Amino acid sequence: MKAKEVFVAASIISLMIIGVVYIFWKPMLWSLVLIGPMILMGISDLTQKKHSIKRNFPLVGRMRYLLEDFRPEIMQYFVETDTEGAPINRIYRSLIYQRAKNTNDTTPFGTKYDVYESGYECMVHSIYPKHVKDLDHDPRILVGGPDCKKPYSASILNVSAMSFGSLSQNAILALNKGAKLGNFAHNTGEGGISPYHLEPGGDLIWQVGTGYFGCRDENGNFNPETFAQQSQLENVKMIEIKLSQGAKPGHGGILPAAKNTKEIAEIRHVEPFQDVLSPPYHTAFKDSKGLMKFIKQLRELSGGKPIGFKLCIGEKSEFYDICQAMIKTGIKPDFITVDGGEGGTGAAPVEFSNSMGMPLRDGLAFVSDTLKEFQLKQDIKIIASGKIFTSFHLARTLALGADLCNCARAMMMALGCIQALECNTNTCPVGVATQDKRLMKGLDVGNKSVRVASFHKNTVHSFVDLLAATGLTSADQLQRKHILHRVGPNKMVPYSELYPDFQA
DSSP: OOHHHHHHHHHHHHHHHHHHHHHHOGGGHHHHHHHHHHHHHHHHHHHOOSOHHHHHSTTTTHHHHHHHHHSOGGGGGSEEEOTTOOEEEHHHHHHHHHHHTTOOOOOSSSOOSOTTSTTOEEEOOOSSOOOGGGSOSSOEEEEOOTTOSSOEEEESEEEOOOOBTTBOHHHHHHHHHHHHHHTOEEEOOTTOOOHHHHTTOOEEEEEEOTTOTTSBOTTSOBOHHHHHHHHTSTTEEEEEEESOOTTSTTSOOEEOGGGOOHHHHHHHTSOTTSOEEOOSSOSSOSSHHHHHHHHHHHHHHTTSOOEEEEEOOOOHHHHHHHHHHHHHHOOOOSEEEEEOTTOOOSSOOHHHHHHSSOOHHHHHHHHHHHHHHTTOGGGOEEEEESSOOSHHHHHHHHHTTOSEEEESHHHHHHHTOOOOSOTTTTOOTTSSSOOOHHHHTTSOHHHHHHHHHHHHHHHHHHHHHHHHHTTOSSGGGOOGGGEEEEEETTEEEEHHHHSOOOOO
16 A cells, blocks of 8 residues: 555544544543644654655654755755865755756756865866767776676666675665666675675676675685686676775775674675674785786686776885786786775774775876876776766766776765764664664665666766767767866866876
């Protein structure tokens, strides 16, 4: 029965009760008049599926929306700052919610930024723009080098790595079903492949981290047999070796004991109800040549699927060493995922999340230029991740050298994340980052999966709109000269000056 039908039925029953009480016991009438509407609102909250907060916290959850209604609309454009002064712009959240819900995402009164403040960025447009209808509205990139037998046609925007364990069962189901609906890929995160990654049938990028969850032996080392079984699943389209992530490079993954249920422990091949701390390094290889051999091994075990690795740039000489190993061994990854130091996570030491790892733009430009310097770029695709919320962020990242992008935070917001900042406590009020079944039931998979797909579709469409306004017809035509950055009150420079392109 639909929520509206329940509401109507409850209203009729309530009126009948009030009528009976009025006839037989008038003093109780006034209490029913006061309590009745609250009961009806509570029933409505419990049965609706659009708002996780109201579903998990009937009546009480309405206070959040009430406070939002009282807040002046202009407040959504103010820039908040956290304790470290990092900018958090409410307009991004509003935009993500609007696109996820397929509501009007336009804005009145022009830009909400100080365009003369250092750091302001914009995109170069053309007085001869293209017609949007003439462009491809689903731009895709073929990932797979010369040694890949099963290349994958990927969307330019996909779901970044978030594990089952960090996220709830319903969140994983909704993300994967959204990926299926929108024809884009869903990165599993290092927590292994769960039934909830497989059930909806969406394309998967299986991330293999230092803990080898889902493909480890009893001692925690890499197990080729279980990897072969998992990697050859039809849903798995690419495999990503996680060397490091932007939120905590040089630090292993963290799954608090409260989130490590029996089910999750079984998927990860670990003991339940204990903190799961991944080691900071891989045991399957010790150096760059070993990494290349590991890539070759995974490619063979998977039947020729695209194999790549993910890292946040730290010591530049180590990436040069990896490129030299590619030349010496003749083994190349099919893709490299560059994660920025601004990337997020459910749990990380503050010093690591704030002060470790090169930011995305710097790391991405370096990786792209270095691959070109070693004449490797033509065979290796670059995936970028790190606070990509809007189509402009997507365009800016592709202009710097990425071929496609992943985003996590925006996808979580499309699911209904309200940034309660309780990801590491198992008490996420909207059921996204928790293993508490009472809380995760508020996240309706059917409703939220459509929102995830809608956010993806509308963001990619907006990106194509930007391309047309720039006078371009495809994403690979974007260059660093198309993005301008203000460095002072009277000076803007293109990215081609901030990040000079490699010249052979």
